[in-house]
Amino acid sequence: MEALIRSLDLKPPRISPFSLDPSRPISSQISFCRFSSSGRRGSRKWRVVSAASELGSESARQRLVGSVGKWVVGFAAAATALSSVCFDSPAFAESLTVAFPVSRTPEVNTVQRTLIEAWGLIRETFVDPTFNHQDWDLKLQQTMVEMFPLKSGDAAYKKVSAMLSTLGDPFTRIINPKEYQSFRIGSDGNLQGVGLFINIEPTTGHLIVLSMIDGSPAARAGIHEGDELVEINGERLDGVDSETAAQKLRGRVGTIVTVKVHDVKDMSNSSIREVKIPREYIKLSPVSSAIIPHRTQDGQLSKTGYVKLLAFSQTAASDMESTIHQMESQGVQSYILDLRNNPGGLVKAGLEVAQIWLDGDETLVNTIDRDGNMLPINMIDGHAITHDPLVVLVNEGSASASEILAGALHDNGRATLVGHKTFGKGKIQSVTELHDGSALFITVAKYLSPARHEIDQVGIVPDIQCTADALNSPREVIGKDRSSRIPLEADSCIMIAEHELDIQQSKGTAS
Known part of the structure; x- marks a missing residue:
């Protein structure tokens, strides 16, 4: 940053x-x-x-x-x-x-x-x-x-x-020293908590669940994406920022945190429910992956590398680079990068991940400073690890650095976007540790995609829309990601992505 x-x-x-x-x-x-x-x-x-x-x-x-x-x-x-x-x-x-x-x-x-x-x-x-x-x-x-x-x-x-x-600006805020230590632990990749990704919905100020870590205590307790957090241990969350709420959710392994959540899809009072969640060690590995073998339209056996990026932590780029190298050595011929429900994180990590897929001196993002000056951020002599066809999956939970990455890959002609319109957070924050160990988050710029498309409160509209509905089409999956709520072989968005990759390969295009 x-x-x-x-x-x-x-x-x-x-x-x-x-x-x-x-x-x-x-x-x-x-x-x-x-x-x-x-x-x-x-x-x-x-x-x-x-x-x-x-x-x-x-x-x-x-x-x-x-x-x-x-x-x-x-x-x-x-x-x-x-x-x-x-x-x-x-x-x-x-x-x-x-x-x-x-x-x-x-x-x-x-x-x-x-x-x-x-x-x-x-x-x-x-x-x-x-x-x-x-x-x-x-x-x-x-x-x-x-x-x-x-x-x-x-x-x-x-x-x-x-x-x-x-x-x-709800994103310009201060967190005390204890909360900042927890924030740094989360960015480093390990914490004791319940496995939730939360963020403030900018139009309402409410704390919304963006996603859960697969198999985490929160996922097992029945928390759902889109739920609004109302209370934590009896304390109302009105006006509480996401870092403060996350700190309240964390705690010593073996203890219980009680939350009240509101199903925003159900407007009745009965939709507010109380859930007790045990705290456990949460490993925030930012990358999970699998190899999906399938037959192309001409009957050839092909391997698609599926890579899910959960958050933009300090190790996101290095972990993804290692994953892509492994897949290349296993004969993968095309890729699906899944950014669904990725709430963002370190902008620097998002830019580093983009450079894994792009060549040359491409513009990764355009920033607008306080004086209204447009300032592009470009790669310098970039060398992509692979030029195989790429599809990026996004949805309404893809925010901030996810939108920067999706915009960089799409506007530079490297990837097709499949899914739903993204969250729409087009602001960049600096994070400064102050003299007492607290941290100040400041919105220092707004950003546009490389093609200068507005993102803040607008989001990115994918090329092809889909819903992650389960389909009855079981297929073999090779790899380490077998615990998704909707298995890879039954995810309609992945099916659509594979179809798009087949079309790209049949045209002989390496986008």
Whole structure:
């Protein structure tokens, strides 16, 4: 992801001073809290050089209240500390010093520093330079003062989240250090949990089940794709982001998590059901595969390599490359890449997977930065592992990096798309670890397919539509993927894909 952000060449806006009057003395005993940065965008680390001191008098407190605006009526009686924050990072256009009240509660004080860091990164890179048509400087002032009287770090994090929610983008969010560790574990490929992939449905804000890992506790408990998560262990999920919900689902192996789910296809109240799911070790192997032998139209025996990509984790590209090499050595002549119900993951992994199938300097995706500039991301001297015919399966659960990959392969003439219209998430996030171990997800760009087709809230329409209905056509399957809910030999989308591959082979085309 870091490499992707560098390629966007996002330029920070010129930062204007706050509305506070720096010439007005607030206290004769002010010391400073200075934050210094390494200046490398995407990996900024901050340190505190000195601490804040007492406000000297009631009149000084009153002046502070007046300087931050009339909306903080009554704050003077509570304000007992003050700090000045100075951004001296070369990533910012000019230095800035602003006075804020600093909490005496250590956990809250830590989150206040996190707030400053998050605010600066948003100001530098968020895709909407109007910040949802609001004064982002004033928003920092308001949030810092609201955070001052709090007594816990959790409450302070909620204030940061509330500030980010005003941007109007559900994908720009912060997760605390514990949640971020769980997120990293999931991206690395191992966790203790129930085996669900969930995401926020952007139009409703509801948490939707995109897919389950085959054989996982959630799959065995009867959770279905498209179900809405309503509660976890008695806690309502209104306004809860997907990472926070995923953290609540995870836990020590052998424990039970109780969820309430709503079948969105059934609008009656009775469709909300309670399910108890045991937690187990979940191996997030991103690639599963099989070889499907079949007879072509001219009666020849052919082998089709079936590759299902579950998520774009750190090992997705290397695992797929290894799988394709193995299949090539076994005489596979065509491929089906299954991206159905793949919710995405690391965009960098999606671009790496695309390069397994493409040659040359093809455009993989077009990004649009905060200034509206179109920036293509191209391969450099790409060499595909195979040029055999390829069909890609997609559906409404194919999101984000899945849509980038599907668009790259389709628009460059490498693959035919079969299935249903995709999810429609056309935004790219950067992920930055902050000084306290939390992580900030920022939408830094929108993307279009290589042919400049809009994806966000639109999705990708496949060339051939199908439904994964079971068909009575048993066939032999060679490989390690025998546990699908609909077996490969009975999946109508795979049948259609094989027919399309036969047509390509009969024409002598290696797309």
